[in-house]
Amino acid sequence: xxxxxxxxxxxxEDKKKLVLRNSDSDHKIQKQVEExxxxxxxxxxxxxxxxxxxxxxxxxxxLIIDEDEINQQxxxxxxxxxxALEIAFNNIYMFHRYQLTKEKQVETTNGVSCWRENRPxxxxxxxxxxxxxxxxxxxxxxxxxxxxxxxKEIVVCSPPQPDGKxxxxxAYCAQLLKIDTIYSAGGAQAIAAMAYGTESIPKVxxxxxxxxxYVTQAKTLVQLNANTAIDIPAGPSEVIVIGDDTSNxxxxxxxxxxxxxxxxxxxxxxxSTSKTLIEQVQQELREQIEVLPRAEIAKKAIENSYSILFxxxxxxxxxxxxxxxxxxxxxxxxxEAYSRMIMNAGSVFYGHLTPESAGDYxxxxxxxxxxxxxxxxxxxxxxxxxxxxxxxxxINEDGILNLGPTIEILAEIEGLQAHKNAVSxxxxxxxxxxx
Amino acid sequence: xxxxxxxxxxxxEDKKKLVLRNSDSDHKIQKQVEExxxxxxxxxxxxxxxxxxxxxxxxxxxLIIDEDEINQQxxxxxxxxxxALEIAFNNIYMFHRYQLTKEKQVETTNGVSCWRENRPxxxxxxxxxxxxxxxxxxxxxxxxxxxxxxxKEIVVCSPPQPDGKxxxxxAYCAQLLKIDTIYSAGGAQAIAAMAYGTESIPKVxxxxxxxxxYVTQAKTLVQLNANTAIDIPAGPSEVIVIGDDTSNxxxxxxxxxxxxxxxxxxxxxxxSTSKTLIEQVQQELREQIEVLPRAEIAKKAIENSYSILFxxxxxxxxxxxxxxxxxxxxxxxxxEAYSRMIMNAGSVFYGHLTPESAGDYxxxxxxxxxxxxxxxxxxxxxxxxxxxxxxxxxINEDGILNLGPTIEILAEIEGLQAHKNAVSxxxxxxxxxxx
Numbered sequence: 024x025x026x027x028x029x030x031x032x033x034x035x036e037d038k039k040k041l042v043l044r045n046s047d048s049d050h051k052i053q054k055q056v057e058e059x060x061x062x063x064x065x066x067x068x069x070x071x072x073x074x075x076x077x078x079x080x081x082x083x084x085x086l087i088i089d090e091d092e093i094n095q096q097x098x099x100x101x102x103x104x105x106x107a108l109e110i111a112f113n114n115i116y117m118f119h120r121y122q123l124t125k126e127k128q129v130e131t132t133n134g135v136s137c138w139r140e141n142r143p144x145x146x147x148x149x150x151x152x153x154x155x156x157x158x159x160x161x162x163x164x165x166x167x168x169x170x171x172x173x174x175k176e177i178v179v180c181s182p183p184q185p186d187g188k189x190x191x192x193x194a195y196c197a198q199l200l201k202i203d204t205i206y207s208a209g210g211a212q213a214i215a216a217m218a219y220g221t222e223s224i225p226k227v228x229x230x231x232x233x234x235x236x237y238v239t240q241a242k243t244l245v246q247l248n249a250n251t252a253i254d255i256p257a258g259p260s261e262v263i264v265i266g267d268d269t270s271n272x273x274x275x276x277x278x279x280x281x282x283x284x285x286x287x288x289x290x291x292x293x294x295s296t297s298k299t300l301i302e303q304v305q306q307e308l309r310e311q312i313e314v315l316p317r318a319e320i321a322k323k324a325i326e327n328s329y330s331i332l333f334x335x336x337x338x339x340x341x342x343x344x345x346x347x348x349x350x351x352x353x354x355x356x357x358x359e360a361y362s363r364m365i366m367n368a369g370s371v372f373y374g375h376l377t378p379e380s381a382g383d384y385x386x387x388x389x390x391x392x393x394x395x396x397x398x399x400x401x402x403x404x405x406x407x408x409x410x411x412x413x414x415x416x417x418i419n420e421d422g423i424l425n426l427g428p429t430i431e432i433l434a435e436i437e438g439l440q441a442h443k444n445a446v447s448x449x450x451x452x453x454x455x456x457x458x
Numbered sequence: 459x460x461x462x463x464x465x466x467x468x469x470x471e472d473k474k475k476l477v478l479r480n481s482d483s484d485h486k487i488q489k490q491v492e493e494x495x496x497x498x499x500x501x502x503x504x505x506x507x508x509x510x511x512x513x514x515x516x517x518x519x520x521l522i523i524d525e526d527e528i529n530q531q532x533x534x535x536x537x538x539x540x541x542a543l544e545i546a547f548n549n550i551y552m553f554h555r556y557q558l559t560k561e562k563q564v565e566t567t568n569g570v571s572c573w574r575e576n577r578p579x580x581x582x583x584x585x586x587x588x589x590x591x592x593x594x595x596x597x598x599x600x601x602x603x604x605x606x607x608x609x610k611e612i613v614v615c616s617p618p619q620p621d622g623k624x625x626x627x628x629a630y631c632a633q634l635l636k637i638d639t640i641y642s643a644g645g646a647q648a649i650a651a652m653a654y655g656t657e658s659i660p661k662v663x664x665x666x667x668x669x670x671x672y673v674t675q676a677k678t679l680v681q682l683n684a685n686t687a688i689d690i691p692a693g694p695s696e697v698i699v700i701g702d703d704t705s706n707x708x709x710x711x712x713x714x715x716x717x718x719x720x721x722x723x724x725x726x727x728x729x730s731t732s733k734t735l736i737e738q739v740q741q742e743l744r745e746q747i748e749v750l751p752r753a754e755i756a757k758k759a760i761e762n763s764y765s766i767l768f769x770x771x772x773x774x775x776x777x778x779x780x781x782x783x784x785x786x787x788x789x790x791x792x793x794e795a796y797s798r799m800i801m802n803a804g805s806v807f808y809g810h811l812t813p814e815s816a817g818d819y820x821x822x823x824x825x826x827x828x829x830x831x832x833x834x835x836x837x838x839x840x841x842x843x844x845x846x847x848x849x850x851x852x853i854n855e856d857g858i859l860n861l862g863p864t865i866e867i868l869a870e871i872e873g874l875q876a877h878k879n880a881v882s883x884x885x886x887x888x889x890x891x892x893x
Contacts, residue, residue: 107867114566114861121564122574129556131549131822139557142801144835145779158872192871228834243682250691252835271887277880284876316875344580358852365848366577373852376888378880381853384868385861387566388849399663400579400687402847412837413800414823417793417808418816426549426820432542433819436627437593440751441719445712445813452706453811 024312024322025279025293025305026329030338033331041329042346044258044290044395056240060215067221074212081183083207086223088189090203096194105195108159111385112199115167118387122406123171134422139412143173144252146225147409148217150232151193153182153209158233159192160383164390165231165404166200172409177202178217178227182209210234211241218245231404233257233391254404258395259288262379263348263368265339266295266304269356271375275300276307278352278378283324284317292346293330294339301330340364347398350379367398423449459747459757460714460728460740461764465773468766476764477781479693479725479830491675495650502656509647516618518642521658523624525638531629540630543594546820547634550602553822557841558606569857574847578608579687581660582844583652585667586628588617588644593668594627595818599825600666600839601635607844612637613652613662617644645669646676653680666839668692668826689839693830694723697814698783700774701730701739704791706810710735711742713787713813718759719752727781728765729774736765775799782833785814802833858884 028041062070068086075083100108128138149165152158162179169177179202184190189197189205197205206224208216214234220226229252230242239257246253262282266275279291295301308325315321333339340361343351347367355361358373365371369392370382382388391404418426427446434443463476497505503521510518535543563573584600587593597614604612614637619625624632624640632640641659643651649669655661664687665677674692681688697717701710714726730736747756768774775796778786782802790796793808800806804827805817817823826839853861862881869878 104867104871107864107871110567110861110864111868114570117566118564118572121562124559124561126559127556129553129822131552132545135549135816135821137553137822139840145801156872156874160868160872247678247682250831252832256685273883273887274880277876277883280876281874281880284874311876311879315879316873321876366580367846368848370849371851373850374854376855376858376884377851377853378865378884380865380869380877380880381570381858381861382849382851383877384865386570386851386853387564387572388851396685397687398846398848400846402845403849405574405847405849407842407847410837411802411833411835412840412842413803413833414805414817414838414840415808416806416812416817416821416823418812418821419809420811423811423816426545426816429542429545430813430815430819432539433546433595434815436539436542437591437595438751439591439716439719441712441715441746441756442815442818444746444750445709445716445815448708448712449811449813452708 024308024325027301028329028331030331030333030342038342042396052236052240056211056237056244059211060241060244063212063215063221064219068223071208071212071216071221074210075183075207078210079183081185081187083183083187086207088205088207092189093194093197093203093205096189096191097198099191100195104192108192108195109199111160112163112167114385114387115163116171119168119406120171132422132426134419135416135426137414137416139414141410142413143175144228144409144411145174146176146178146227147174148178148180148227148230150213150230150234150238151179151181152234153184153190157190157193159196160390161233162193162196166202168389168404168406169409170200171406174409176225178206178225180206180208180213180217180224183207211237214238214241214245218249218251228252231391231408254391254408255393255401256397259290260285261290261348261394262350262352263292263294263343263346264352264354265343265361266293266297266300267355268297268300270300270354272300272303272307274375275304275354276311278354279308280311280315280321281378281380282350283321283328284315285324287320287323288327289324291324291328294333294343295330296333296336296339298332301332304330336361336364347396349392349394349398352377352379369393369398369403420453424453459743459760462736463764463766465766465768465777473777477831487671487675491646491672491679494646495676495679498647498650498656499654503658506643506647506651506656509645510618510642513645514618516620516622518618518622521642523640523642527624528629528632528638528640531624531626532633534626535630539627543627543630544634546595547598547602549820549822550598551606554603554841555606567857567861569854570851570861572849572851574849576845577848578610579663579844579846580609581611581613581662582609583613583615583662583665585648585665585669585673586614586616587669588619588625592625592628594631595825596668597628597631601637603824603839603841604844605635606841609844611660613641613660615641615643615648615652615659618642646672649673649676649680653684653686663687666826666843689826689843690828690836691832694725695720696725696783696829697785697787698727698729698778698781699787699789700778700796701728701732701735702790703732703735705735705789707735707738707742709810710739710789711746713789714743715746715750715756716813716815717785718756718763719750722755722758723762724759726759726763727783729768729778730765731768731771731774733767736767771796771799782831784827784829784833787812787814804828804833804838855888859888
């Protein structure tokens with residue numbers, strides 16, 4: 024059921040096609056999303072309440088879910104589930120806090136000191152998808168690094184549930200994260216609200232979070248038109264599993280299916296130096312897929328996926344880096360053998376006992392990752408995504424005397440006399456002072 | 459000549475207007491730029507050669523400037539100028555190399571190890587503006603961090619000079635940077651070439667560099683349509699100078715003018731707690747501006763600029779952070795007093811003897827910085843801009859036994875059975891093995 028190719032038989036064109044992702048049909052919905060954004064800019068909260076009725080079939084009195092409502096709903100989560108969310112929270116926190124580092128000051132020339140200081144992005148907006156699938160894990164993955172960064176205002180939007188209440192798991196995460204307000208807003212309208220601000224929902228500087236193609240399109244548009252930064256360009260989720268004769272075919276199949284159940288447009292790719300493994304994985308897939316509640320979705324995704332047999336690790340990694348997968352599972356005895364060759368990937372899972380699910384939920388790494396080959400140029404979300412690094416410099420008398428003449432020459436080369444003057448006027452001042 | 463306001467007299471609307479930047483008229487030229495991009499995609503090198511004739515008035519035989527040509531032109535740079543470029547190169551190198559750091563591995567749960575590894579973006583494209591102003595400094599600012607990051611391929615495009623040769627200063631920088639090929643291509647067509655690739659010019663993963671509004675528009679379009687990452691959204695250059703009774707009005711005026719000479723749309727803002735200083739700076743501006751070769755440009759920019767008198771440092775910094783300046787010069791005796799209050803800025807210059815020109819050229823900090831209030835969410839270009847940080851994780855038997863049950867519960871909460879299976883199948887395997 025997984026399409027099968029042999030790398031040695033593929034033409035350059037074939038390879039190009041295989042690494043190409045489903046292109047979004049975003050452009051089709053652009054007009055609709057533009058209308059939603061315009062409506063939210065014009066009518067603020069009223070627009071959001073009317074979209075909640077239209078899209079979420081809920082009549083909202085207020086967009087604000089306050090601390091009392093959050094606490095009430097959080098109460099309904101059972102003990103084991105609370106414990107699991109706490110463990111995930113702690114692991115994500117532990118891994119991410121080391122990402123906040125302090126850099127040393129550098130004296131590049133005697134008297135010229137340069138350094139960088141971290142500053143949190145002051146106001147960030149987190150979009151937590153709701154509707155059919157509610158994702159408390161995404162809430163943790165976005166809000167934990169925001170907290171570590173020290174963002175002053177963390178605005179959280181999530182679509183209203185059918186009963187108008189907040190999902191209990193989201194509520195419990197809010198407690199863990201010490202977030203006391205959540206806004207009932209979903210889809211493109213939530214993104215518009217955070218980009219432009221409404222009566223209830225504060226305008227933010229950067230918007231994070233996954234979503235359907237309306238959400239994605241809205242993020243693209245506000246990035247362009249509202250000067251609102253966004254986390255990463257979005258696309259369907261994907262995994263590459265690397266296998267060889269040491270791989271466990273049942274584990275490999277389970278990992279491919281965990282990816283496949285995400286959505287029909289997900290892609291689960293198997294790259295292997297062992298033909299036997301590919302055959303065994305096919306067999307496992309057939310068996311494991313039937314018992315899945317989301318079997319229909321998974322089957323569609325598997326149809327959209329493939330396996331490739333390679334003669335060498337080197338060829339395999341050339342293809343893999345060209346694909347630049349969001350998730351890369353190296354399901355072999357000696358994953359380290361691939362380490363130096365891995366150039367492009369979002370998150371990497373080493374060895375037989377490291378399923379992608381671990382990183383999706385609780386190992387500590389972030390699950391908001393670059394898809395659609397964006398891993399060639401983008402990293403996943405981290406504390407870095409919530410801070411700016413501002414450069415500072417301070418020059419003393421020695422410094423300007425040492426470096427000034429160089430700056431004067433360079434300004435002259437570029438024909439920028441006033442740039443030169445800014446130095447010359449200081450040098451003259453020091454000369455007359457020191458006489 | 460610098461408009462004057464008193465902060466206490468400003469309404470909220472006034473303040474909003476003052477922090478608002480000139481909005482680009484980019485949308486007007488969008489169609490033209492789309493045509494150029496389509497033409498380059500269709501006809502590759504031929505399109506570039508024909509645009510060079512049309513826009514740069516040069517008939518090019520080849521787009522490639524090779525090592526021989528680079529070496530020839532570099533020879534013509536005089537000794538002192540070479541030395542100045544070398545000092546700038548060294549300082550930029552020294553400051554940036556500390557940005558490449560190694561992070562520690564974190565064991566978030568017994569048996570669960572997580573870490574991040576840096577990987578260079580493999581192919582980067584640098585756009586170095588040419589034409590009236592040639593900017594060797596920009597070449598250094600972009601290529602030095604690319605070299606430190608370890609990018610495999612550094613593609614450099616710069617518009618052809620009227621004589622068809624490469625500018626000698628650019629050539630000498632190429633020698634310092636060990637870059638042996640430069641492509642003669644400018645404007646939107648150069649951006650299109652690097653995003654899509656042509657016969658001569660390789661396709662890249664991320665494009666860096668400033669440029670006119672055609673270049674900026676082209677970068678926006680290829681980011682959207684070609685999945686090519688870009689450095690930072692661009693806008694006109696700007697500075698805020700903070701002054702008080704301790705400031706030297708001649709220095710402050712010189713710094714404002716260094717900004718003003720960049721372009722008519724540049725903005726040079728003076729924020730001061732001293733009315734006397736503002737008056738003295740006005741006087742200095744009048745005197746200093748007249749002797750500038752680019753006085754006409756500077757006068758226009760100064761008309762587009764302003765000064766504000768504040769009652770307190772606190773109010774001053776509220777305004778300053780809301781403006782989020784590209785450059786911030788704190789031209790006072792005790793700049794450290796502002797340190798904790800600085801939240802949004804691209805690069806900061808402390809004290810009387812630290813002109814912006816220092817950072818523009820040679821102190822070591824980068825001069826490719828966020829404009830138009832993007833400093834609220836973006837950092838300037840650094841080594842970080844040329845790398846990805848890939849997360850890795852490895853789980854052993856203890857790890858999956860410890861963390862597995864948590865992952866199972868979380869996958870259940872989100873209704874993702876196959877995510878749960880990927881763990882359960884491993885736990886079962888270990889149980890049967892350990893019996």
